[in-house]
Amino acid sequence: MAATEEQQFPLPKILTYPASAPPSLIAQGAEGRLYKTTHLESGLPCALKFRPSKPYRHPILDARLTKARIAAEAKVLDKCYREGVPVPAVYALDAATGWMMIEWVEGRPVRQGINDWLGERPTEDAPAVEEDETPFVDLMKRIGEAVGNLHRTGVIHGDLTTSNMMLKPWAPSQSSTESGDKAKVVEGDVVLIDFGLATQSSSDEDRAVDLYVLERAFASTHPRAERLFDHVLESYKHAFKKAPSVLIKLEDVRMRGRKKSMLG
Amino acid sequence: MALEVLNLEHVPATHRIYAAFFRDVNNSDFLHAQLLARNPDFDYAFIDASSVISRRHLESAIFNALVTIVDGTLLSATPHSEVVLSMSPSNNISEAYRRWGISLKTKDLIVVKVAIPPSADPTSTTQPAPQAPEEIWAHLSEAVKGTPVALSDEEISKATDWQKLRKYYALNSVPMLAKVESDEGKRKEMERLAIMRMALRGL
Numbered sequence: 001m002a003a004t005e006e007q008q009f010p011l012p013k014i015l016t017y018p019a020s021a022p023p024s025l026i027a028q029g030a031e032g033r034l035y036k037t038t039h040l041e042s043g044l045p046c047a048l049k050f051r052p053s054k055p056y057r058h059p060i061l062d063a064r065l066t067k068a069r070i071a072a073e074a075k076v077l078d079k080c081y082r083e084g085v086p087v088p089a090v091y092a093l094d095a096a097t098g099w100m101m102i103e104w105v106e107g108r109p110v111r112q113g114i115n116d117w118l119g120e121r122p123t124e125d126a127p128a129v130e131e132d133e134t135p136f137v138d139l140m141k142r143i144g145e146a147v148g149n150l151h152r153t154g155v156i157h158g159d160l161t162t163s164n165m166m167l168k169p170w171a172p173s174q175s176s177t178e179s180g181d182k183a184k185v186v187e188g189d190v191v192l193i194d195f196g197l198a199t200q201s202s203s204d205e206d207r208a209v210d211l212y213v214l215e216r217a218f219a220s221t222h223p224r225a226e227r228l229f230d231h232v233l234e235s236y237k238h239a240f241k242k243a244p245s246v247l248i249k250l251e252d253v254r255m256r257g258r259k260k261s262m263l264g
Numbered sequence: 265m266a267l268e269v270l271n272l273e274h275v276p277a278t279h280r281i282y283a284a285f286f287r288d289v290n291n292s293d294f295l296h297a298q299l300l301a302r303n304p305d306f307d308y309a310f311i312d313a314s315s316v317i318s319r320r321h322l323e324s325a326i327f328n329a330l331v332t333i334v335d336g337t338l339l340s341a342t343p344h345s346e347v348v349l350s351m352s353p354s355n356n357i358s359e360a361y362r363r364w365g366i367s368l369k370t371k372d373l374i375v376v377k378v379a380i381p382p383s384a385d386p387t388s389t390t391q392p393a394p395q396a397p398e399e400i401w402a403h404l405s406e407a408v409k410g411t412p413v414a415l416s417d418e419e420i421s422k423a424t425d426w427q428k429l430r431k432y433y434a435l436n437s438v439p440m441l442a443k444v445e446s447d448e449g450k451r452k453e454m455e456r457l458a459i460m461r462m463a464l465r466g467l
Binding site for chain 2: 014015017018019020037038039040041042044071074075078081082083084089090091092093094095096097
């Protein structure tokens with residue numbers, strides 16, 4: 001119930017003022033909470049990301065960190081949006097009090113779409129039915145394209161997983177009718193979300209680590225689809241001109257892991 | 265009465281927002297003079313409608329201003345100047361007035377009135393109790409010589425000067441706009457980009 005949620009987490013002040021519907025808590029992390037609410041009018045849903053102040057930090061440092069992090073995330077989203085990278089638009093923010101209202105992305109996380117697709121298949125993968133995989137491979141390609149566009153813009157996501165990507169439903173006309181219902185679970189535009197750990201960088205190293213994080217996350221979340229991850233890298237290469245040197249770097253990163261050796 | 269009450273989400277009930285739209289205004293010189301003279305009877309935000317894209321665009325600016333008004337973190341002198349400043353992507357107040365405020369050339373005028381309880385207005389020392397909407401409208405319809413019309417997207421779009429807006433919100437070389445095919449889709453995206461610019465003001 002909403003009442004118990006409120007008890008557990010006091011609402012940000014902005015959400016205590018009148019609105020057509022009470023906010024609902026969607027997600028909570030160590031750094032912030034995500035609510036679904038409305039912007040300006042009852043018919044315009046939005047996500048409100050709130051970074052509450054941390055009682056264990058010095059108040060001045062706390063205010064500075066909160067403000068800098070909200071500002072950094074908003075700037076990254078703005079940059080991506082203008083460049084045509086699929087991310088939510090920013091509607092309003094108050095960096096000082098630590099909240100930001102952004103576009104509500106309809107649909108489900110890519111993770112769910114992939115799991116639904118895999119769930120219908122026999123546990124023992126039958127590579128004989130290759131034509132069946134096309135809708136799934138297409139999704140892999142859309143993921144690679146989105147990440148390629150992101151990196152071209154000079155942004156590193158910092159936490160690429162299939163949970164931080166949404167499948168935004170296509171218009172009915174775009175949806176495939178031939179492939180049947182099974183293909184539907186992996187249809188939709190890939191929209192990247194949660195830029196709370198994003199940074200701006202154009203180095204091969206940072207880009208390769210970003211890909212490596214996705215590769216590892218993909219392998220552990222969807223072990224049965226791991227062999228299809230190469231399609232992500234393949235379309236990343238098509239979407240992003242500087243991909244070849246990043247992919248060479250990715251080989252190094254795979255050898256040593258995400259963190260650079262401190263002993264070198 | 266063509267004075268509209270704007271009920272925006274997440275605004276305290278104590279803060280009332282009114283707005284009206286006049287077209288073919290022929291006394292903008294007079295109204296401009298009242299603003300410069302800080303005539304207390306003309307405590308409104310006057311916005312040149314040619315710099316407004318849509319109702320949502322306007323409401324976004326008003327909402328952003330309300331956030332600072334409620335927080336008591338105004339960057340400008342008064343709640344109404346904060347509304348004008350909130351239309352702008354930069355913190356330069358005089359530039360915001362030049363671009364979004366009333367000028368001698370203003371033909372189509374949007375008037376916004378934010379009625380704040382005296383105790384909640386940190387900039388006010390002597391402000392009387394908020395006026396009733398009937399009083400506000402009686403004064404406005406007398407003071408503004410123009411044709412009151414609905415504050416609708418349709419009416420606003422007749423006044424919009426896209427060339428100016430493209431410049432003000434740096435929309436001329438935005439890569440994402442090249443991906444949008446229809447004119448209507450482009451306008452929708454420019455509205456969003458403008459709202460984003462306003463939200464990120466000063467960052």
